Amino acid sequence: MTLNSTPLIGFIGLGHMGGHMSANLVRAGHRLLVHDLNAEAVQRLVDLGAERAESIAELAAACDVVITMLPGPPQVEAVIREMGPLLRPGSVWVDMSTSTPAAARVLDDLLSERDVSRLDAPVSGMAKGAASGMLQIFVGGETAVLERVRPLFEVMGDPERVLHVGGLGAGYTVKLMINQLWFSHLVAAAEVLTVGVKAGVDLEVLHRSLLASPAASSFLANDLPSIFADDYDESFAMKLACKDLGLSIDLGRDVGVPTPISAHVEQIYRTALAKYGPDSGEMIPVRLAEEYAGLLLRPAEAQETAA
Ligand code: NAD
Secondary structure (H helix, E strand, O other): OOOOOOOEEEEEOOOOOHHHHHHHHHHOOOEEEEEOOOHHHHHHHHHHOOEEOOOHHHHHHHOOEEEEOOOOHHHHHHHHHHHHHHOOOOOEEEEOOOOOHHHHHHHHHHHHHOOOEEEEOOEEOHHHHHHHOOEEEEEEOOHHHHHHHHHHHHHHEEEEEEEEEEOOOHHHHHHHHHHHHHHHHHHHHHHHHHHHHHOOOOHHHHHHHHHOOOOOOHHHHHHOHHHHOOOOOOOOEHHHHHHHHHHHHHHHHHHOOOOHHHHHHHHHHHHHHHHHOOOOEOOOHHHHHHHHHOOOOOOOOOOOOOO
């Protein structure tokens, strides 16, 4: 099947990310049928012009393309088990969640009998990238299937950074490795900044020096500064960050590669989750380092002892 000029797009999972991504598709003129367990999230999309699906079954039976943007493997598996037998022959299921190949392939035999294609296409770029339609998208699956849905990716993401990274499952793997490295950057940066400031260097001078050095990173340049403004990024919840770290370590175990650094970073994240709660922001492990040092990484008050 080739998609006709006005395909109906199903979108399941309208949270911090999916809410913006689906809104951008509606604003770009696509016809959307949406579903979420959260009625308010659905209403926000209906107010923008999307149609409400009363059930996953209704959505699956009606749509040419179904996009899922769910918390993780248990939700992805539950949704595909429910909708898989009902997806239209010739349709495409695109899972953009940060998940694992195992959760997505539970119905592969059935999907292929029904001529349903699928892609894994997780994203990076945070909620701000979802809002601006400039996500990075890492696609696993067949080239021909990617080309059929590329126009949708180019609405949700930066067309220059819709990357085909391999066959089915490769998108999930790339995304887990990106997150693992990003969380590792965060933990390492929090440690050196708190030590350096505690030792008497001005925070901004230290930050500028790191950026001018071989130790510079995109994390230090683009992401860390939100801490200076007291923003630990609650648009990505710690429960999801810890889910990603667990999946990344599972992957290392599955392929037989030791991951001592990842395991340590995960423990720091889980300590922060236990202390600050599952809905605290993904950058809250910086607060742990701040507490250990007895200071806050704030330009004006970095030298002050935290209460
Ligand atoms: P979220 O928790 O804000 O949203 C998930 C949505 O899925 C919620 O609205 C929830 O009600 C809905 N949902 C859960 N189970 C459902 C079901 N069975 N049927 C229908 N709806 C269901 O999560 P998010 O922050 O939008 O993240 C979504 C995915 O994107 C996750 O896999 C996450 O790891 C990944 N991700 C998040 C960010 C970020 O910055 N938030 C960035 C990149 C990737």
